[in-house]
Amino acid sequence: DIVMTQSPATLSVSPGERVTLSCRTSQTIGSNLAWYQQKPGQAPRLLIYGASSRATGVPARFSGSGSGTDFALTISSLRTEDFAVYYCHQYNNWPRLATFGQGTKLEIK
Amino acid sequence: QVQLQQWGAGVVKPSETLSLTCVVYGASLSGNYWTWVRQSPGKGLEWIGEIKHSGGTNYNSSLKSRATLSIDTSKNQFSLNLTSVTAADTAVYFCARVSFETSGGRLNFWFDPWGQGTPVTVSS
Secondary structure, three states, X not given: OOOEEEEOOEEEEOOOOXXXXXEEEOOOXXXXXXXXXXXXXXXXXXXXXXXXXXXXXXXXXXXXXXXXXXXXXXXXXXXXXXXXXXXXXXXXXXXXXXXXXXXXXXXXX | OOEXXXXXXOEEOOOOOEEEEEEEEOOOOOOOEEXXXXXXXXXXXXXXXXXXXXXXXXXXXXXXXXXXXXXXXXXXEEEEEEOOOOHHHOEEEXXXXXXXXXXXXXXXXXXXXXXXXXXXEEOO
């Protein structure tokens, strides 16, 4: 199974800062990676698919990059509504198996 | 706008069967896979399985064949049954649509949209 490792586990930052979250996979997955944002009591919300494509309605301050085994989610200027937990996700085509990273929590400094 | 709404029992007794249903609004079940994911504090986000409109299924082998997904195209909904539950199955359960694209000769997948989530507690 492909293991997803996110870092850091927690990041304390101030509004307006630029942040980059990391996701590494144990096997190469091309660009088959998605990023989600989750706030307390809510379902995950799709931000990025195909490693770098923004989902409909996602602000331009969110960007994804990477391929192979190293991926990143960058938020160019943090807003208060961005403080949440972020997950990376890959879905292997065969055998079919989806795996998620353990999440990175963005906290207000 | 596609929306998924889910429901089911919030408390299930140990050894009994957990049952959840997800209805899809704004889209047909045809042409997509539909999936279930659960989230518990101890294990994070865990994929349970998926079902296609034709009824074809794939499951996470870690659930040791306890999960069964079914689909009812007449009601535009799909369901999850998880048998022989234990405290380890206590989690928030989500349904979602599986989407994909072809890029550079390879497939990229993602889950969107998601249902609102159903907290399930296994307790006597």
